[in-house]
Amino acid sequence: MARVTSGQRERTCRACGRKFEYPVRESQATRHHCEECVEVPPHIRKTLERLNTRITLLEYQLRQLGKKETPTS
Numbered sequence: 001m002a003r004v005t006s007g008q009r010e011r012t013c014r015a016c017g018r019k020f021e022y023p024v025r026e027s028q029a030t031r032h033h034c035e036e037c038v039e040v041p042p043h044i045r046k047t048l049e050r051l052n053t054r055i056t057l058l059e060y061q062l063r064q065l066g067k068k069e070t071p072t073s
């Protein structure tokens, strides 16, 4: 893992998949959620997280498929 000297680290939001810096002063973002998703009610955020997990998995599977179908010639 790359170290950032400022102490800020790039995080991926669990709910929307957006990359964000944490910690940022005056930002409401938490370790796992970006500033925008922090304001989403927890029960809705849970659903967002579930969907995001599926999207992440689908994206991964698409990448794997893309690799397989790359012509070798």
Ligand SMILES: [Zn+2]
Pocket: 013, 014, 015, 016, 017, 018, 033, 034, 035, 036, 037, 038
């Ligand atoms: Zn988010």
